[in-house]
Every structure is written in C-alpha cells, then in structure tokens.
Amino acid sequence: MTATALPLIPLRPARRMVELTIDGETVQAPEGSTILDACRHQGKEIPTLCYLDTLHPVNVCRACVVEVEGSRVLVPSCSRPVEAGMVVKTDSERVRHSRKMVLEFLASSVDLSTTPDVAGWLEDYGARPERYGPPAPPAPPGFRDSLQPGHHAPPDPDYAATVIQPVKVDNELYVRDYGKCILCYKCVEACGKDYQNTYALTVAGRGFDARISTEFAVQLPESACVYCGNCIAVCPTGALMFKSERDHRDAGTWDESRQTVTDTICPYCGVGCTLELHVQDNEIVKVTSPLDHDITRGNLCIKGRFGWRYVQNRPPDARGNGRGGDGRPRGSA
Amino acid sequence: MDLHLMDAVATEEEREALDQFLGAPESGWEGGLRDARDAHTAEGGHEARAQRHLLLPALQAIQSRIGWLSEGALNYVCQRLTVPPADAYGVATFYALLSTVPRPRRVLHVCDDIACRCKGAAELCEQLERTVGPAYHHGPEGDHVAFGENDAVWLRSPCLGLCDQAPAAFVTVAGAKPVERLFGHADLAGLQRLVAGELAASLEPRGRLPQAGDPSLRLLRRVDVIDPTSLDEYRAHGGYESLRTALRLGPEGVIREVTDAKLMGRGGAAFPTGRKWEAVARQPARPHYLICNADESEPGTFKDRVIMEGDPFSLIEAMTIAGFATGCEQGFIYIRGEYPLATERLQHAIDTARARSLLGEDVMGHGFRFDIEIRRGGGAYICGEETAVFNSIEGLRGEPRNKPPFPVQVGVFGKPTLINNVETLVNVVEILRIGGPAYAAIGTPGSTGPRLFCLCGDVTRPGVYEVPFGTTLRQMLDLAGGVAGGRQLQAVLLGGAAGLFVRPDELDMPLTFEGTRAAQATLGSGVIMAFDDRVNMVDILLRIAAFFRDESCGQCVPCRVGTVRQEEALHRILAGRPRGGMDGEAALLEEIGVAMKDASICGLGQTAYSAVESAIKRLHLFNGARPA
Known part of the structure; x- marks a missing residue:
C-alpha cells in the first residue's frame, strides 16, 4: 500500500469568487462580500456615512447607493452582497442625483462642520443645501427630546427645519452635540448589540423628530452609560466628542497639525489593548484604538479611553496653558 | 447584557396592570419581593431576553390601564422582560398611541x-x-403635569x-x-x-355594507348577513368547507390551486401569492411563521376592517389554510390599534375556533397543529410595511428592514415567514371553494378574481364595494351613487396617500393591475376617494405631505428629511413665497421626490412623492392661478 499525501486543508476554505460588472468593467469579488467591498477593491470612491468596517451595516444614510440592473430602486452598496452576473453602476445620473440629495438633506438640516470629507462630497456632487432656505433658529434645550409621535406643528415657510440644538454637557468625559447628529445609528450599535452590550443609547421618537436618546432623555450619569467611549470612536460627524477635544475647539486651540499620535499598550489590565494617544502641546487630548486592531476593533473601556489624566498630573505652572493639573480650566470646580 | 434599571418605582396600579398581563413575578430578579433565595440564584440569559417580543403588548397593557407610561412603569416593564430601559423608551416613543408623557385617562x-x-x-x-x-x-x-x-x-x-x-x-x-x-x-x-x-x-350605528346580501358577492357575501360572532352561522353559510377541501388536497394541492387562480397580493405590491406560498413552503429552516397584515393604515382604506368586523371567521379559516399549505404552526394577526371592534371579533373567533378544534393541537382531527395570536399595533402607519411588522412583533422599533433577505427567507424571529394582507387571505377561501381555474376566469387575464374597493370622500354612498377586476373607475363611482349632491368631480385619489390623483377625464380607466399600470396609475390598497369641486386640493395635498412626515420612521435620510423638505416647499407655495417661483418649487419637489423614490429603504419613502407628483403633473394644480 502506497502512502498518498493528504491534501492540506487551509484554515479557512477559500471563498468562491463571483463575477460581476461594475461600471462596464468585469470584476471578480469573493462571494459574500458587498458591492462596496468590490468597488473599494477596484479603487472606486463611494461616499459613506453610516458605514464602518467594524459595525453591522444599517444602510440608513443612503450616501452609498448604486444602481443595480433589474432593481426598481437604488441599492445600498454597503450591505448588498455581490451576486454573479450583477451589473452595477456607481456613477450614473440616477446615483449622482440621489447622493446629491442625501448630502443636501443632511447639510441643510445638520451641522456638518466637523464631519470629515463631507465638504468635498458636497462640491463633487454639486449639492446646494442653501436652496431649502435659511436654517431655522436652534431649538431650545430639551425641545427635541420632548417631541411626541403624531401630528407635528406646521412648518414655517421662511425657514428650513434643522436638528440644531444646544450641546449636551453633563459629564467630564464627553459631550453630545446632537445638532451634528445625522442619525447613523453607529453609536447605538456600538453601545448595544455590536460591541458594548450596555444599551444606554437608543433612537427615540419618529421621523424627523427621531433622535439619539437615553431612557426618558436622562443625563448620562443617570443612564446606563459606562463611559467606554466606543460611541465617540464610531461617530462620523463629531456629534460625540471628547470633552477635552471640545474644550480645545471652543477655545480655538484645536490644531490637528500640531498633534502627534503615539501608539502604546493600555497599562490597566492584561488584555493588552493598543492605545493611540493623540497629543497636542505635550498634552493628551484624546485616545483612540485602531479599527483594524485584532483585539480592540477600535473599542476600549473607560480606563483606556479616559483614564490618562494621571499621565499629565503636573504642577499647574509647568504647562503654562492656563489649565490646572487635572486638565480643567483653572478655577473651575 | 448588563441591565441597568432606573431608580423610578412603579405605582401599585402600574404593577397590577402589567402583572395582569404577564402573571405575578416569580422572583426578586423579575421585580417581585426579594427573598433569601434570590441571593443565591440569578436570572438572565437567553430565556430572559427571549421575552423581548412581549414588550409592545406589555407597554400597551399599562397604557390602557393608566393612560400613559411613567418612568416607574417603564422601569417595571424592563425589569420583568429583561429589556434595557433605553431600548424600551425607544420603542415606546415610536408609537403614537403610547405616551411617555402624562396624559389623562x-x-x-x-x-x-x-x-x-x-x-x-x-x-x-x-x-x-x-x-x-x-x-x-x-x-x-410640563414634566410633572398631574391629571x-x-x-x-x-x-x-x-x-x-x-x-x-x-x-x-x-x-x-x-x-x-x-x-x-x-x-x-x-x-x-x-x-x-x-x-x-x-x-x-x-354612539352612532355602524355603517352598513352597501351591497349587503347581493348574491354575486364572493368575499363579502356573509358581511352584514350573518352574526359575526356565531361560528354556527358561519358554517351554515359555507364556512370551513374550504379548509376541509384544503386538508383533502394537501399542502401542495392548495398551493397549486392558489397558483392556478393567479391570485395577486392585495396589500399594494401585487406580488403573485402562489409563488410566495411556494417559496415559504420550500424553506428548509423551521419553524415557519404566518402573519396576517391587518395594519390597514393607508388613508382612505377600510376594507380589511369591514371583513374583520363582519366576517372574522373567514380570516381565521383562510389563515388556517395558509398555515397548512406553507408549514406554519404559529400565525399572527398584526392589527392596527385603532380597530378595537375588529380585534374583539377576531379574538372571539379565534377562541371559538380553538374550542371547536378548528385551531390548536389537532385541527379538524387531521393531526395538523396551528394557532393564531393577535398583536395590536400602536399607532404607526409604517408598521404596515411587511418587514416593519416583523420588528414590531419582535418588540423592536417598527423600522422596515433592508431587503434582501426577503421575508420568505428571513422574516419574523429570523425565520421563513409568509405575510399576506387580510383581503389576499380571504380570497383563498373563495379559491378553494370554486377551484383555482374557475377563480382565474373571474376578472381579466392579468388581474383575476374579485377586488374590494374603498369608496369614500364626496360620493353618495361611501363604503366597501366588491366587483370583479376590470370594472372601470366610472362604473365604481356610479356604483357608489356618483358624486354626492350631483356636484362636479374635481379629482379622484386612487390607492390612498401613497397612490395618486387622476382627473375626471380619466374615469374610463379599467381598475386592473395592467389597466392602471398602462395609465401610469396604481390600485394600491383599493382606495377610490372622490373630491368634488368645492374641495381645496392644496389643503388635501398639504395633509398628505404632513402625513408622510408624521409617519416616516426616520431611519433613512431620503425619507426622514425629504418628507420635511417636500412639506416645506408646499407651504412656501401656499404662503405665496415660492423660492425661485412656481417653476422653481415644482422642479425642487421633483428632485426631492425622485431621491425619495430611488433611495429610500421602504415603500413609505418610495411613494411619499407619488400624490404630490400627480397633483402637479396630472391635475396641473400649481399651473395658472396661484393658490389662495
């Protein structure tokens, strides 16, 4: 009996490739991947807002829509798996129109001033958010949280409705500026089923009045929030922001060109999460973790995310930036 | 999940309301009295979380007892069902019939x-x-208003x-x-x-079916003829003969009859019912679920209510047949919360059928198990969207899901699900009564069988009318006695708020799937709403725009913001301050509408521009004189 070599079994079976057409080009993509994956592999730029590699796609922003032959409506490329023989158009007139409108709708109703890339997209797609009229004055505090489903007040024909409202500052670690919220559901997913399993955040209300909220809109310290900050890490618009970053921005001293990013390992426990310390003027201003990190997938806990004040616990005068040793402006409680 | 409850405590009455629905709590973990045993046990895990689907009925139990959901009440619900308070709040604020702010009784x-x-x-x-x-x-x-x-x-x-x-x-x-x-x-x-x-x-007397007792009726033949609470009368009028036929034919035989009948879904999308049934029956994953979509909320639609109130057993029989054919053991009727009488009649019908072994462990002694549970909506039009129904039943916010996967593969609780509208289902009773081919001979080749239409607005005799497919719009209006008071017809809204307006010179349109398609119209849910020459059509249009804004779930950008921008544009026109003139506003509305139609997740956003578009393009509403 002759010994036959057993075939080597790879750890993960190779995925079958499917052939599809994207903008007239025949391309191969692994079965189960999305149209967005296939497009990005081809080097095609598709704008996305609610999509993140590490989160389950919710396909709500509709910025990534593409045209698929045989489909009555446009399809979200971020969540639609590729199929053999699919004919996809990523830059047709129909696609460009819907993307333009999505960008206009958002830019005319939300403060996108801290959303990366969006200014370029608005220009690329010829969006003119100003054509809906001047933005309505900001809502008073708590107003949007009080809105009930059902009939709404008739619109004011002189203004375009917005979600602009006062920023919520109810703790020392991060702020919530829901005037910048595009309702991408990322924070809800990161807080709940996708990562943290804390479920402190939800979408409350309906339609244009829908908003990210805690139970009965209570302040964060009263809610289930554990301050892992994983919602900040996934927020695409800066609606959720480190208080340290927000304070700098409000003071006009936020300058990313002066910042360095230092990789280190979190000193608190044995998991070994990679921390990226964003440092400006020898002061840690925020902490992130790489999205593609095997252990964290971008997530941290309160210690890794916020427990770094001791690093810069120095006599007040040593920094000369007007801040006390605890990082707060001098004289504040 | 680390369940973090609020500090608020439920009142005695709130606890009682929920305990009446869920039964008394079994341990301190569930909100009962803590005893020594609780210190040594813990409850949680999949079993505790699997109660999530009871969230909406639990909230409704308190709402109907107290009139609103206080923090304490919500907290107690969360403790009983192991649901995070934020999640429960998100669900409670989704439904207009629930209130998270004080309301009187x-x-x-x-x-x-x-x-x-x-x-x-x-x-x-x-x-x-x-x-x-x-x-x-x-x-x-006003957070602490007391009533x-x-x-x-x-x-x-x-x-x-x-x-x-x-x-x-x-x-x-x-x-x-x-x-x-x-x-x-x-x-x-x-x-x-x-x-x-x-x-x-x-209390006004209920409206009577205009065609009551007409021998040509098929779907409505028992409505306002028999006592809807009497199973015996139902059986004396042919009831449960179709189920008997179905049991004789076997599941495949039933699907063949439905396929041969060429029955198309009556909920609005007109999907071939036989194909849907076959697809569910073939799914290897178990269990299969059946859902009857009775969340009839399309403005102008009331046909399903008339069937459910007037002939509830026919729906129960139809669902039993559907469950038998597609391998479902559990059916749900998802009925809108605003239909208390229909809910009561259906519940009575289910209870009676179960008592007579027409539902339950051994249907008709045939060894087939099937039962039905009623779930009530909470005041949300969007929950009539088929995938939103699933989320609502599962205790989530009633937000539509992205398709694919389709319900036949991944539906409620992630299982293959057959979801059909009330009218579609009751047609099956008729199909099995007369046979698929005979049914297919009714109507036109492309649109078979009888169809229910909801005549309302300015007609002489509003009501539900049953006619074979192929009847023209003019004939339908004549059937309802024409325009009330002999006035001039200004326009007809076909298919509800998600449908479109047609002009008085288009009345010869045959009301079939193919006929309306050729005329670039839609049958939708069967609404025929007439407007006489006194109606201010701009006012009607504003209401439709407001409706879509109110009822958008808010999930996707095109619908959430598009419905707002559409309404604002109409208000600018009404206020006499159109941006860029009338043509500018019409062009803007078109741009908004096309994006909503192309890029929204579900049918609500995709049809939110339909009526406005037809008012501009068919009725030429904004041409000529500026509206007052």
Missing part, C-alpha cells in the same frame, strides 16, 4: 385626514379648539379607517376596564360630550 383622537377633511374634519377640529381648548401638547417644560380622574384631552389623528362614516373619532378611556371605541359621523356636540365623559350618547 380619557383621550379623544379626532381624525383630520383626507377623507374626513372632505366632510369638514378640519373645521370640526377648529371648533373643538375654540370650545374645548387646543389639541393636547406636552412641551418640554384628575375625570380629565380629558383631544388630539388630531391620522386616518382611523372609518372613512365611510367620516368624520371619524377614536376614544380611549384607560382604566381597569378600558374603553376603546371608534365613532363615525362625528359632530361638535357629540365630540364635546365625549370629552365631557359621556360615551353612549355619541
């Missing part, structure tokens, strides 16, 4: 939607404002499905014996009495 919902507007509902609301006070509004400042036992408020409501008896109102009185009633032909005096606390005084 007595609430009057007055319909001011399109059909009721034709009958003066807007003026009625204004009169209520002047005499009773403004519609209830709970602002951010007395006999206080009452009123609210404006979207379509209540009583368009044949417009103007309509819906009254809810919370308490140990909650009262929920729909009222038709509402007038100011009657509404004032309702607010003041009288119930019986305003």
Whole structure:
C-alpha cells in the first residue's frame, strides 16, 4: 500500500469568487462580500456615512447607493452582497442625483462642520443645501427630546427645519452635540448589540423628530452609560466628542497639525489593548484604538479611553496653558 | 447584557396592570419581593431576553390601564422582560398611541385626514379648539403635569379607517376596564360630550355594507348577513368547507390551486401569492411563521376592517389554510390599534375556533397543529410595511428592514415567514371553494378574481364595494351613487396617500393591475376617494405631505428629511413665497421626490412623492392661478 499525501486543508476554505460588472468593467469579488467591498477593491470612491468596517451595516444614510440592473430602486452598496452576473453602476445620473440629495438633506438640516470629507462630497456632487432656505433658529434645550409621535406643528415657510440644538454637557468625559447628529445609528450599535452590550443609547421618537436618546432623555450619569467611549470612536460627524477635544475647539486651540499620535499598550489590565494617544502641546487630548486592531476593533473601556489624566498630573505652572493639573480650566470646580 | 434599571418605582396600579398581563413575578430578579433565595440564584440569559417580543403588548397593557407610561412603569416593564430601559423608551416613543408623557385617562383622537377633511374634519377640529381648548401638547417644560380622574384631552389623528362614516373619532378611556371605541359621523356636540365623559350618547350605528346580501358577492357575501360572532352561522353559510377541501388536497394541492387562480397580493405590491406560498413552503429552516397584515393604515382604506368586523371567521379559516399549505404552526394577526371592534371579533373567533378544534393541537382531527395570536399595533402607519411588522412583533422599533433577505427567507424571529394582507387571505377561501381555474376566469387575464374597493370622500354612498377586476373607475363611482349632491368631480385619489390623483377625464380607466399600470396609475390598497369641486386640493395635498412626515420612521435620510423638505416647499407655495417661483418649487419637489423614490429603504419613502407628483403633473394644480 502506497502512502498518498493528504491534501492540506487551509484554515479557512477559500471563498468562491463571483463575477460581476461594475461600471462596464468585469470584476471578480469573493462571494459574500458587498458591492462596496468590490468597488473599494477596484479603487472606486463611494461616499459613506453610516458605514464602518467594524459595525453591522444599517444602510440608513443612503450616501452609498448604486444602481443595480433589474432593481426598481437604488441599492445600498454597503450591505448588498455581490451576486454573479450583477451589473452595477456607481456613477450614473440616477446615483449622482440621489447622493446629491442625501448630502443636501443632511447639510441643510445638520451641522456638518466637523464631519470629515463631507465638504468635498458636497462640491463633487454639486449639492446646494442653501436652496431649502435659511436654517431655522436652534431649538431650545430639551425641545427635541420632548417631541411626541403624531401630528407635528406646521412648518414655517421662511425657514428650513434643522436638528440644531444646544450641546449636551453633563459629564467630564464627553459631550453630545446632537445638532451634528445625522442619525447613523453607529453609536447605538456600538453601545448595544455590536460591541458594548450596555444599551444606554437608543433612537427615540419618529421621523424627523427621531433622535439619539437615553431612557426618558436622562443625563448620562443617570443612564446606563459606562463611559467606554466606543460611541465617540464610531461617530462620523463629531456629534460625540471628547470633552477635552471640545474644550480645545471652543477655545480655538484645536490644531490637528500640531498633534502627534503615539501608539502604546493600555497599562490597566492584561488584555493588552493598543492605545493611540493623540497629543497636542505635550498634552493628551484624546485616545483612540485602531479599527483594524485584532483585539480592540477600535473599542476600549473607560480606563483606556479616559483614564490618562494621571499621565499629565503636573504642577499647574509647568504647562503654562492656563489649565490646572487635572486638565480643567483653572478655577473651575 | 448588563441591565441597568432606573431608580423610578412603579405605582401599585402600574404593577397590577402589567402583572395582569404577564402573571405575578416569580422572583426578586423579575421585580417581585426579594427573598433569601434570590441571593443565591440569578436570572438572565437567553430565556430572559427571549421575552423581548412581549414588550409592545406589555407597554400597551399599562397604557390602557393608566393612560400613559411613567418612568416607574417603564422601569417595571424592563425589569420583568429583561429589556434595557433605553431600548424600551425607544420603542415606546415610536408609537403614537403610547405616551411617555402624562396624559389623562380619557383621550379623544379626532381624525383630520383626507377623507374626513372632505366632510369638514378640519373645521370640526377648529371648533373643538375654540370650545374645548387646543389639541393636547406636552412641551418640554410640563414634566410633572398631574391629571384628575375625570380629565380629558383631544388630539388630531391620522386616518382611523372609518372613512365611510367620516368624520371619524377614536376614544380611549384607560382604566381597569378600558374603553376603546371608534365613532363615525362625528359632530361638535357629540365630540364635546365625549370629552365631557359621556360615551353612549355619541354612539352612532355602524355603517352598513352597501351591497349587503347581493348574491354575486364572493368575499363579502356573509358581511352584514350573518352574526359575526356565531361560528354556527358561519358554517351554515359555507364556512370551513374550504379548509376541509384544503386538508383533502394537501399542502401542495392548495398551493397549486392558489397558483392556478393567479391570485395577486392585495396589500399594494401585487406580488403573485402562489409563488410566495411556494417559496415559504420550500424553506428548509423551521419553524415557519404566518402573519396576517391587518395594519390597514393607508388613508382612505377600510376594507380589511369591514371583513374583520363582519366576517372574522373567514380570516381565521383562510389563515388556517395558509398555515397548512406553507408549514406554519404559529400565525399572527398584526392589527392596527385603532380597530378595537375588529380585534374583539377576531379574538372571539379565534377562541371559538380553538374550542371547536378548528385551531390548536389537532385541527379538524387531521393531526395538523396551528394557532393564531393577535398583536395590536400602536399607532404607526409604517408598521404596515411587511418587514416593519416583523420588528414590531419582535418588540423592536417598527423600522422596515433592508431587503434582501426577503421575508420568505428571513422574516419574523429570523425565520421563513409568509405575510399576506387580510383581503389576499380571504380570497383563498373563495379559491378553494370554486377551484383555482374557475377563480382565474373571474376578472381579466392579468388581474383575476374579485377586488374590494374603498369608496369614500364626496360620493353618495361611501363604503366597501366588491366587483370583479376590470370594472372601470366610472362604473365604481356610479356604483357608489356618483358624486354626492350631483356636484362636479374635481379629482379622484386612487390607492390612498401613497397612490395618486387622476382627473375626471380619466374615469374610463379599467381598475386592473395592467389597466392602471398602462395609465401610469396604481390600485394600491383599493382606495377610490372622490373630491368634488368645492374641495381645496392644496389643503388635501398639504395633509398628505404632513402625513408622510408624521409617519416616516426616520431611519433613512431620503425619507426622514425629504418628507420635511417636500412639506416645506408646499407651504412656501401656499404662503405665496415660492423660492425661485412656481417653476422653481415644482422642479425642487421633483428632485426631492425622485431621491425619495430611488433611495429610500421602504415603500413609505418610495411613494411619499407619488400624490404630490400627480397633483402637479396630472391635475396641473400649481399651473395658472396661484393658490389662495
């Protein structure tokens, strides 16, 4: 009996490739991947807002829509798996129109001033958010949280409705500026089923009045929030922001060109999460973790995310930036 | 999950309301009295979390007892069902019939939607404002409002499905014996009495089916003929013969008959029913679920209510047949919360059928197990969207899901699900009665069988009418006695708010799937709403735009913001301050509408521009004279 070599079994079976057409080009993509994956592999730029590699796609922003032959409506490329023989158009007139409108709708109703890339997209797609009229004055505090489903007040024909409202500052670690919220559901997913399993955040209300909220809109310290900050890490618009970053921005001293990013390992426990310390003027201003990190997938806990004040616990005068040793402006409680 | 509850404590009455629905808590973990045992046990895990689907009924149990959901009440629900309070709050704030702010026990919902507007509902609301006070509004400042036992408020409501008896109102009185009633032909005096606390005084007789007893009727033949609470009368009028036939034919035989009948879904999408059934039957994953979509909320639609109130057993029989054919053991009827009488009649029918072994462990002694549970909606039009129904039943916010995967593969609880509209299902009873080929001979080759139409607005005899497919729009209007008072017809809204307007010169359009498609129209849910020459069409259009804004779930950007921008543009036109002139606004509306149609997740956003578009392009509403 002759010994036959057993075939080597790879750890993960190779995925079958499917052939599809994207903008007239025949391309191969692994079965189960999305149209967005296939497009990005081809080097095609598709704008996305609610999509993140590490989160389950919710396909709500509709910025990534593409045209698929045989489909009555446009399809979200971020969540639609590729199929053999699919004919996809990523830059047709129909696609460009819907993307333009999505960008206009958002830019005319939300403060996108801290959303990366969006200014370029608005220009690329010829969006003119100003054509809906001047933005309505900001809502008073708590107003949007009080809105009930059902009939709404008739619109004011002189203004375009917005979600602009006062920023919520109810703790020392991060702020919530829901005037910048595009309702991408990322924070809800990161807080709940996708990562943290804390479920402190939800979408409350309906339609244009829908908003990210805690139970009965209570302040964060009263809610289930554990301050892992994983919602900040996934927020695409800066609606959720480190208080340290927000304070700098409000003071006009936020300058990313002066910042360095230092990789280190979190000193608190044995998991070994990679921390990226964003440092400006020898002061840690925020902490992130790489999205593609095997252990964290971008997530941290309160210690890794916020427990770094001791690093810069120095006599007040040593920094000369007007801040006390605890990082707060001098004289504040 | 690390369940973090609030500190608020439920009142005795709130606890009692929930315990009545869920049973008394078994341990301190579930909110019962803590004892020594609790220190050594823990409850949680999949079993505890699997109760999530009870969230909406649990919230409704408290709402109907107390009148609103306090922090303590919500907290207790969360403790009992192992649901995070934020999640429960997100669900509670999704439904208009639930309130997370104080409301008195007595609430009057007055319909001011399109059909009721034709009958003066807007003026009625204004009169209520002047005499009773403004519609209830709970602002951010009024968190600790306390209401007395006999206080009452009123609210404006979207379509209540009583368009044949417009103007309509819906009254809810919370308490140990909650009262929920729909009222038709509402007038100011009657509404004032309702607010003041009288119930019986305003009770109007129910509308009668205009064609009642007509021997040519198939789907409606028992409505207003038999006692809807009597199984014996139902059986004496041919009831349960079709189920017997189905059991004889076997599942495949039933699907073949339905396929041969060429039955198309009546909910609006007109999908071939036989194909859907076959797809579910073939799914290897188990269990399969059956859902009857009775969340009839399309403005102007009330046909399903008429069937459920007038012939509830036919729906139960139809669902049993569908369950048998597609391998489902559990069926749900998802019925809108504004239909208390239909809910009561269906529950009675289910209980009676179960008692007679027509439902349950051994249906008709055939060894087939099937049962039905009723789930009530909470006041959300979007929950009529098939995938939103799934989320609502599962205890999530009623947000539509992205398709694919389709319901036949991944539906409610992630399992293969057959979901059909009420009218579609009751057609199956008729198909098995006369056979698929005979059924296919009714109507036209492309649209087989009988069809129900909801005639409302300015017609002489509003109501549900059953005709074979192929009847023209003109014939339908004539059947309902033409335009009321012999006035001039201005326009007809076909298919509801998600449908479109047609002109008086288009009345020869045959009402078939192919006929309406050729005329670039739609049958939708079978609404035919007539407007006479006195109706201010701009007002109607504004209401439709407001409706979509109110009812958008808010999930996707094109619909969430597009419905707002559409309404704003119409208001600018109405105010006489169009941006870029009338042409500019019309072009902008078109751009908004195309994006909503192309890029929205579900049918709500995809059709939110339909009526506006037809008003501009078919009725030429904004051409010529600027609206006053």
